Every structure is written in C-alpha cells, then in structure tokens.
Amino acid sequence: xxxxxxxxxVKGEVCPYPDVKxxxxxxxxxxxxxLKILVDYPLxxxxxxxxxxxxxxxxISIDKVGDAxxxxxxxxx
Amino acid sequence: xxxxxxxxxxxxxxxxxxxxxxxxxxxxVGILFxxxxxxxxxxxxxxxxxxxxxKEYKLAKxxxxxxxxxMIGFSILILGGIVTANPKPFTVLGSILGGLIFGxxxxxxxxxxxGTSYRVGEGMTGSFVALLGxxxxxxxxxxxxxxxxxxxxxxxIADPITSGGLRIAGDATPIIMLIxxxxxxxxxxxxxxxxxxxxxxxxxxxxxxxxDMTTKIFKTAYPWWISGLAIAxxxxxxxxxxxxxxxxxxxxxxxxxxxxxxxxxxxxDSALNWLVFMVAGLVLGSLIAAIISKExxxxxxxxxxxxxxxxxxxxxxxFGAVTAGGCNIGNLLSGIPMGSVGSIMTGIFIVLGCWxxxxxxxxxxxx
Numbered sequence: 001x002x003x004x005x006x007x008x009x010v011k012g013e014v015c016p017y018p019d020v021k022x023x024x025x026x027x028x029x030x031x032x033x034x035l036k037i038l039v040d041y042p043l044x045x046x047x048x049x050x051x052x053x054x055x056x057x058x059x060i061s062i063d064k065v066g067d068a069x070x071x072x073x074x075x076x077x
Numbered sequence: 078x079x080x081x082x083x084x085x086x087x088x089x090x091x092x093x094x095x096x097x098x099x100x101x102x103x104x105x106v107g108i109l110f111x112x113x114x115x116x117x118x119x120x121x122x123x124x125x126x127x128x129x130x131x132k133e134y135k136l137a138k139x140x141x142x143x144x145x146x147x148m149i150g151f152s153i154l155i156l157g158g159i160v161t162a163n164p165k166p167f168t169v170l171g172s173i174l175g176g177l178i179f180g181x182x183x184x185x186x187x188x189x190x191x192g193t194s195y196r197v198g199e200g201m202t203g204s205f206v207a208l209l210g211x212x213x214x215x216x217x218x219x220x221x222x223x224x225x226x227x228x229x230x231x232x233x234i235a236d237p238i239t240s241g242g243l244r245i246a247g248d249a250t251p252i253i254m255l256i257x258x259x260x261x262x263x264x265x266x267x268x269x270x271x272x273x274x275x276x277x278x279x280x281x282x283x284x285x286x287x288x289d290m291t292t293k294i295f296k297t298a299y300p301w302w303i304s305g306l307a308i309a310x311x312x313x314x315x316x317x318x319x320x321x322x323x324x325x326x327x328x329x330x331x332x333x334x335x336x337x338x339x340x341x342x343x344x345x346d347s348a349l350n351w352l353v354f355m356v357a358g359l360v361l362g363s364l365i366a367a368i369i370s371k372e373x374x375x376x377x378x379x380x381x382x383x384x385x386x387x388x389x390x391x392x393x394x395x396f397g398a399v400t401a402g403g404c405n406i407g408n409l410l411s412g413i414p415m416g417s418v419g420s421i422m423t424g425i426f427i428v429l430g431c432w433x434x435x436x437x438x439x440x441x442x443x444x
Contacts, residue, residue: 012376013383014187014196014203015123016130020439042199042372043118046298051131068200068367068374 002060002073005033011040011069018044019051022074026057029076034060037072045070094349099322103351106315107358108365110328111195113311115366116294117304120192121405122183125428126435138269139301139308140410145261146309147414151316151327152251152258155415160316162251163325164417165402167243171230175401176408176423180430182393183405184438185386186210190330190394190404194356198363200375203387210391211398212334216342218399219335227400243418250416258414269302295369312411315355322351329407330356331398397430 008025010018018039026035039045049059052074060073094100113119117139124136154160183189186207188196193211196204217223244250274284299307316327333356339348367373378384398404401423403412409427412420 012203012378014201014378014387015120016126016435016439017187017383019131040374040376041201042298043120043123046118047131047133050133054132064371068372068376 002034002075004036004073005029007036007038009038010044011038013039013041013044015041015044015047019047022048023051023055026052026055026074026076031076033076035074035076037074039070039072040068042068045072048072049074094346095322099349099351100354102318102322103354104358104361106311106318106328107355107360108362109311109358110191110308110315110355111198111359111362111364112366113299113304113307113362114191114195114359115199115363115372116370117299117301117307119304119308120195121189121409121427122187122192122431125180125431126184129432130435130439135301139305141261142265142302142305143309143312143410144414145258145265146306147312147327147410148254148258148261150258150309150313151414152255154313154316155251156255160320161325162244162415164242164244164415165408165412165419165423167417167419167422168231168402169422171227171400171402172419172422173426174230175227175397175399176426177397177430177433179394179397179401179404179423180427180432181434182214182390182395182397182430183427184390184431184434186390186394187383187387189406190398191359191406191410193391193394194330194334194359195363198360198365198373199367200373202375203378203384206384207387207391207394208334210388211331211395212338212391214392214395215331215335215399216338216395218396220339223396227396230400244416245418245421246416254414254416265302295366308410316411319351319355324351326407327411328355329403329411330359331395331404331407333357335399 006029008022010021018041022037029035037048039048049062049072052059056077058075058077060075063071065071119139121140124140127133128137155162186193188204188207190211193204193207197208218227246253277284312327319326329352333352336348336350336353364373394404401408402419403423405427408420408423413424
C-alpha cells in the first residue's frame, strides 16, 4: 500500500479544470510525495495520466471505481 | 426533460413536419454524431485550447483530418451534382468579431457548441447551463434585444464588399479543396498511418484487427484519427440527408438549439427543420454512448462561480455564432471545407479567441 501525501478532488469539474488543477497541485509537492486525484470527467481521466507522465512523474495506478469515477495515483519525481 | 419535450412535440407536429425526410433522418444523424462525439471526446474547445495549454495535439489533429476528408467528400458531392454549394457569407466584421467572441465564450463555457451539447448527454449540469446560455444568447441576437449589434456588424461594414457567400476561388473552389484534401490525406498516411502500421507489424499484431469490435465501438475511447474520419464521413452523409429534408447545408449546432427556442416561444412549426431534430438526436446519442460505457453521471461543479462563467460563456457563444453566421460546427467543420472565406475567417478567429481566453484564465501568472 502506498502512503498518500495529499488528495485532490476535482469531481464535478469540466475540462480543463481537473487537468489544470492537478498540474498546479503537483508543482507544489515534494519529490517522493504521492498525490491521489479523484476525477469523474472521462477526458480528464485519460489526459491527466498523460500530462503527469510528460511532466516526468510516475503514474502508479488509474482505477475506475464506479460509473464515471476514477482514482489516479501519481508519485512526484 | 429533453426527451419528454420531444415526445410531446412529435405528436403535435406530425401534420406539419415531414417525419420521413426531416424528423427521422435528423434524429438518426444526430444520434450517430452524439455517439461519435462522446466516444471520441471530440471537443474543439479542448482541441484548440490544449495546443497552448497542455501542448497536446491529438484532438487538433483529429479536427484537421476531418477537415481534409470533408474537403474531398464535399467537393465530390458538389462536382457530382448531388448537392449545391451553399457557402456562408463573408461579413468581414461579423465573421471576425463573431468568431473571436465565440472563441472567448467557449473557453468560459468549457466547451464549444458541439462539445457543450454532447456533455449534456453525459450528465454535466454545467454544460446544460452553458447550453441554455447559448440558446438565449443566439435567440436574443437573432431576433431580440441584441439584434442591433449583430445586424450593424453585418450590414454597414460588409456592404461595400458585397461578398455574400464569397469562396476562395469562385466556382473553381471544389477543385482547389479536392487538391488540399488529398494533400491532407497524404500527410496523414505518410506521417501517421504508415508508422502506425509498421509499429503494429513489428509487434506482430494483425494489420487490421477486427476482434473485440463491441468493446472498441462501445467501451473504449476512440483514437483521434478514428473520430476525425467518422465525423467527416458522417458530415458528408448529413449534408445529403439534410438537403433531402429541405435544408441545404451540412451539420450545424447553434441554429438547431435556436430552432427549439424559436418554436417554444412562437409556436411556429416552421422553426422545426432537420437541424432541430439533429441536435435533439445528438444529446440522445451521447447519452446512449455514456450509459453503455458507464460514463454517465449527473455532475455539478463544486464552485458556483463555474456555473456562472459557463452561462456567460454560453451567452457569448450564442452571440458570436449568430453574428458570424455559424458556430464551430456550422462555420469551422462545415463551412471551411466548402471554401467559404467567411467560415475560414471565423474559424481562425475562433481559435484566436480561444487562445486569448485560455491564456488569461489558465496560463497568466504561471511560468
């Protein structure tokens, strides 16, 4: 089990808010921290992991936990 | 609510509106369009905005591919005499300012006219609010309190040029469009399709994999080129279907919602054309796609401010679309492949307006 440093809840938000908010959030976090992102917007659920990878962070997991409900874990580089 | 409104309507208008050429074909094309938009996450606001915001080009490439294929399809339809070219007029200030305001509005609304419409089917209540704004903005600009603004932009400046329906090369436009379209396809095949097929071959995957098609069509998101191709082919079919229903133009969005409002306010059945049923079908198609892929959920933005911004964005989009004579679908997706100068200008300024607002809203102050 991974230790989660912080949780970002962007449910209910339309793109690009989930993408932009998660980008802003990881910028403030330290190396080795793990961020849990809760998102219910499909396009963002597909995009956020890609954006995180391109920023060099490690995407630990993407889980679909319900109808239009995803949990993304990101480890900050 | 939409479905309820529709079933009520159907019984009332049976006598006035042709079900075989208008209602059913409009609905079918709409359902397919909504389905592809939802599965392809095909939103032009995301496409243009993310070029500068996330340096992400997939959706933008999808739009470019769709335009290229449409250039070929539309030219064949026009040259083959199946439809007559019907380019939107170039009203200079109307086309430019309308496009710019539309582009600004779609960033605030978090979706273009088509993106907002399909998200309503996904259960995004913020997009529903934006859509109400779009309808009200379009109606007040078309025949209400704001009509002075759009009509003054349309007449005074455009008169000396009298360029209604101006195309880039007059009657030779379809030939030019055909050539550009073929060039786009060549670029696509050379830079995407061939490398893609090579990669599949190296991985020892079948070139064409038809296994598990149900999952591919109903469950997983479409890659950009599949949605681009599908939308282009659908728009060619849509033009034929729409023309047969008495409306000689490919897909549009804003005028469809405008038609609904006009009909509900005035009660005139003349407002109910092919496009009105197409947009109703669009929401239905997106709803079906979202339910099947388990992506439907009623979602509310956490901050009230977001809803207000989305409504304001919708109003601006409605104003811009009527002033420019079309939204991102009527002008950008359907007008550009026809070679309409007005649509090309509007398209450019929709992108510029989108970038301007995306910069102000999301990028200013960050490195």
